[in-house]
Amino acid sequence: MTDVLGxxxxxxxxxxxxxxxxxxxxxxxxxxxxxNHYSRIFTPNANAVSNESFRASAEVIASNVLEAVRSVMTCAPDYLVMGMSATRGLQSFATNACSAGPGPIPPSRARTRCAPN
Incomplete structure (x- = not known):
């Protein structure tokens, strides 16, 4: 079924x-x-003032990414967008997490549906 607004x-x-x-x-x-359908990765509002505090914050985010991905995948999006910086290590984690959802979206379908009229 086609989404009414999307x-x-x-x-x-x-x-x-x-x-x-x-x-x-x-x-x-x-x-x-x-x-646009949003899901939040829970993280406390911590100050990354050193390499150690940045690393600790990144680990908290990494441990909560999968739940955020699972949640947003329930609306069957055509594309999944990770909206944050400094994610080099998390990108592969998020990519793998997508496979835990309803399954990959065939690129040809996504390109067709999102192409301008």
Missing amino acids: WRCKFGVFGPSTNTIVQPDFDDMRPRGVT
Whole structure:
């Protein structure tokens, strides 16, 4: 069944719960027929003032990524977007986590549905 509002494309977007930029940016850029569906990776609002505190914060985020991905995958998005910086190590984790959802989206279907009219 075609989504009523997201008939062109549905984005599943996830990022840290402390991020206040990605959701408004995606909403501002959203064209007609595209919907954004958000999921938050829980993380305490910690200051990364050293390599150790940054690493500790990244580990908390990494341990909570899978739950955020599972949650947003229930709406069957055409694309999954990780909205955060400094994620080199988390990118492969998130990619693997996507396979835990309802399954990959065939690229040809996603390109067709999201292409401009």
